Amino acid sequence: MKILILGSNEDIHAAHLKQSLTEKGITVEYLDTRLFPTQLKISWQPINHTGYLTFPDGRQWDLTDINKIFWRTFSGVNVPQLADSYQQTIAVNDATGLLRSFMRCTPEKWVNGWEAYEFHKEKPLQLSLANKIGVTIPATLVTNDAQEIINFSQSYLDVIFKPVYGGSHTQLLTKEHLEINRMNLALSISPVTIQEYIPGTNIRSYVIGEKVYSAEIRSSSLDFREDKRAKLIYLETPEDIKRQCLAITKAFGLKWTGIDWRFKPNGDFIFLEANFSPMFLHFERETGCPITEDLIELLTS
Known part of the structure; x- marks a missing residue:
């Protein structure tokens, strides 16, 4: 089994997942697009949908041998600076065109994929779609x-x-x-x-496949991301919210996500956003929820 992680070991979540997969005897490599096209080589044939990745050390992976690709961080291409700005634009567009084609030619392999990545950037549309499927938004x-x-x-x-x-x-x-x-x-x-403004506290729900884990984030800050002392308290996800989590994940084209809610004093959950590639290590440590094991299961099933 071969798994790619989009990103590099500079990201602690990517490094953690790579180590965890490796410890289970799975072959894992980073797909660090910053090395393309200077060090990383990509070949793809549109007729028979065959392709290859050649890593900087010369090892080559056949596209058909790659089981799953985990999207952690995407850095685009890294074309050397050229004196001619027109040629620079052409080079960047050519490199991006091949890389995007390679990334989109096997959508079933990605956790998560390109279309979901593009949709994630359109947050007003995300709110609109959530509302259309019956989820309450501010x-x-x-x-x-x-x-x-x-x-x-x-x-x-x-x-x-x-x-x-x-x-x-x-x-x-x-x-x-x-x-x-x-x-x-x-x-x-x-x-x-x-x-x-929605009074109440913040809830983060993680969805991995069909599994849902939630925790209340207790913080005095308006935005809990500013509060390094914020506490995570495990919360048994209500069945109706679990159904909404799974519906959001499916509607947004995601295979896993972190969903942010505002939890009102009257018990209502108000949807804020669904994260395309959420950080998870702190949540896992604080709550004991087996997110790493579930991600491994998702990537190896």
Whole structure:
């Protein structure tokens, strides 16, 4: 059995999974796309769908011999800097075109795959799809129109804002943020996601295949990612929420995910987002949930 991990040993989750698989006698290598096309070689034939990976040390893997590929981190291609910017663009596009074709030609092998990766980047669509399948989401506005933000903020007691794409922490919207010149300047640079503030605590649910594990994240911070003292308390996942977790995972084209909820004092779960390649080691250590073993099972079944 041969398994690839998209990423490198610089990522502790990738390194942990590689070590765990290796200890079970499974052959594992990193697919570090930063080495392509300078050191990593890829060949693919569209007619018969055959292909090869040749690693920097000369070892070659046949595409048909690769059982699964685990998507941890994707760094794109790494084309040497050329003096001619036009040739640089051509080189990057050519390298990206082959790499993406190689990554997409066997979608059944990926945990998770390219289409799910692309969908993950469209967070407003993610919320919309969750709502369409019957999952409760916060009242949300995505816009670069200052007046729309003012109108929306007047409809709720408290409102939060965060980037459309992600990558930064959630903040409460204040009167200072609503100053019109400040808003117009910020919104001329990028749109923003505005949501009603949901009182309660945070819940993280992991889905691996058909298994679901949840924990309450106890933190005094608005965004628990800022709180290094946040506590994880294992939570038996209610059956209706488990069904929603599995439905979200399927609808989003995922084979595994980490789903973030807001847990209201009245017991309602409000969906926030589903993570395409979530970190899991801290959750596993704090709760004892066997995420590593379940991932191994998913990758080897």
